[in-house]
Amino acid sequence: MAVGKDTLWTDTVVADSAKSLTDSHVEHEPATTAGSHVISDEVVGSFECPFTRDFDTLVQNTLDQWHIQGMSIAVVHGDKTWTKGYGHSILPDEPVQPTTLFYTGSTTKSFLAAAVSTLVHDNDKFGEIQWDTPLNQLIRDDFVLQDHYATSHVTIEDALSHRTGMPGHTLTFGGSTLKESVRSLRHLYMNKPIRTTWQYCNLMYMAVSHMVEVVTGSWLGDFMKKRIWEPLGMKQTFFKLADAEEYVRQHHPECQIAVGYSWDKTNEVAKAVPCWRDMVVSGAGAIISSAEDYAKYLRMMIEQPQDGPLPNQSYTDVTSPRTIMPPFDPHYSQTLLYALGWIIGVYNGEAVVSHGGGLEGFSTGMLYLPARKFGVAILANTQSRGTEVPAWHLIDNLLNVPLEKRVDMFEWNENAEAENKKQIASAPARLYPSVPSPGLSLTLPLSAYTGTYTNDAYRPFVISLTDEPDAKLRAVTEGPVQVVLSLVHVTGEHFVANMFLFTHATEPLAALKAQFKIGIQGKVSEFGAELDFLSGGGAMIWFKRIEE
Structure with a gap:
């Protein structure tokens, strides 16, 4: 589920503490109250409320075994939504709530694609913007690549589907401004012909972000808020930390901003990673949001409402495959495909639309099964693929996958870590x-x-x-x-x-x-x-x- 990677670090060190299970929340349906838990006990088709004792135990084990400090989960199925927090947003004892705010990393990419789709289908105001419009025509002086042909031919669609011919250059981390980051592209080598190879490149998403700001005259965060977040009622979603802090401080203390953590294996402690403040990533990974808000976004993608914030054609546009991806997820035996900010796969005969996000101290995964009208978003304050464990457990239950055919993510991760250690240890000779x-x-x-x-x-x-x-x-x-x-x-x-x-x-x-x-x-x-x-x-x- 996760692809991609994006804090200032302080030497705050805190001991790992016992995790707590916190509040659950329900939208769109009557609920029963049991102690501090507000959950639904109704059945949606064959899918009951996901937050059972067994599921709580699974999440608790995931937090413990993967050293994840906190996790907020949203599940959408049919017309029902459930959300619940687990563990801690701030150690030692601040619990995660469904309203807790997390950096959501590269899941931002699908929001950028959705935002661009509103321009593509607004021919009256933005007729010059189409998926196949070369970026150089829109931001000519800023979008310059080392390859002249690529400079004049890389389109919006190419950039959003990672097929420009430019490798990731992940460790550049851009300039001090979005424009400066985009202008740095001219200094970076390209290693493939355009439209031949999928290569994940955050910088290209930053180039599209810059294009949106240039042609609309609006900061991308404001543009997304107006076009997507406000129409969906996503009041807990932000594009910069200062706005999230102001929202919490002035009106909504329940929307605690989670502290990111990394696990120190040597000393067996969780180390606090302060929130990202000075990083210029824009549409490649800047969003801060909650499980509650991501549930609203997933519902839009599943239901594709006629009166929603996106034009009707946008849903097909952003989820239609453009590029063949290399395998990276053990759940998929068939080829994965990349659309525009979304990954398309088939699991047990069911189409799965997904994307992940990872920054130092944070992980987010979101996916949905269109035919089942089912979606799940998991936000965590530790960078880890452990967020996938509860998500795939829910999908396996939904699809009645036999236990012996389910992927053991714990074992898979241990094998992956062991292989990485082997590669590092053998590096001199290799x-x-x-x-x-x-x-x-x-x-x-x-x-x-x-x-x-x-x-x-x-x-x-x-x-x-x-x-x-x-x-x-x-x-x-x-x-x-x-x-x-x-x-x-x-x-x-x-x-x-x-x-x-x-x-x-x-x-x-x-x-x-x-x-x-x-x-x-x-x-x-x-x-x-x-x-x-x-x-x-x-x-x-x-x-x-x-x-x-």
Whole structure:
């Protein structure tokens, strides 16, 4: 369910505490009250209220085993909606409610596609905007790529379906403004011909976001609010943290903003990750919302109301497949397809429309089965695929999938983590299979490799000495998101870079090739690393050393 990845970090450390089960809430139907729980005991077709004791136990086990601090769940089926909070929004004891606010990451993408669809079908005001309109025609000076043909031919539809030929460049994290981020595209390499390969690229969604702001004259958050959120009654949905904070402070203390957490495996504690404040991601992943509001959005997608905020054709537009995706989810035996901000798959003969979102400290997953009029959204304040466990449990129950045919997500995750550890441990031999033994020494003293290294698109790296057991050099990016490379020497000027996200991380996400270049004056001139490892392209991103 999850694709994609997006805080300022403080050294707040809190011990993991027992999780609590909190309030449930019902819309659209009479309810019975039992203690603090307000839930429906009616049956929707063959699907009863999902929040049973067994389900509560499953969620509790998921929180414990996946080290997720809190989770808010919304279920939509037929004309019924259930929502419920589990665990903690703020440790040690602030409970998650259905109104708790979370960053929802890349689930924002479908909202951007929906917003664009309102322009595509408004020919009176925006006749120049169609799905096949090249972005360069709308934001000419800003949308420039290294490939001239791609510059003039990449369309809105191409950008929203990840088929532009540009890899993710995930670790660029853009500029200080949306426009600056889009203009950085001209400095980034492309590795595939246009419309040949699915490559997840947040920057292209930012380019479409910029286009919407330019042609409408409105900030994208205001545009989404006017076109989508207000018509749906989504009062708990925001595009920047300051607006969410103001809403909670002035009128709605029940809408607590969840603190994001990451799990420190070494010390077995949850570490607080402050909310994202200075990150420019816009339509690629900026939304802050609640399970209650996401239920309203899913209901719109399921029911496709004639008098709803989107034109009738929009629902087909945004969910029609455009690109073939590589497999990434164990539930799907067949090929997955990418539409516009939505992933289309088939599970047990049923069409499933989904998308996930992940930022450091937060995870969100939402999916729906159109034929069953069933949808589920799960928002959590820890980045983890554990959000999928309750969702697929509900789907399996709905479809009466036998227990022996259900995917064990716990086992799948353990195997995936074990494989990643194996890849990292074997990195020196895997990345450098022909290294002489012993390896060649560095050309210069370690101190000569320290300094600041810059790139026109990526944030600067500051490289310093470190006393880590294996590494002697450490590279850290400046800015709101810290990419940390622990540099382990292999031979000559070649290193293995164990990559961490944020300085607090204790386990690397990946191991990459890294290298220094010595200039003609005998000084270190450049530092390179295969930062776009997610695309499998293996291209080195080079940073020039600033002379001090």
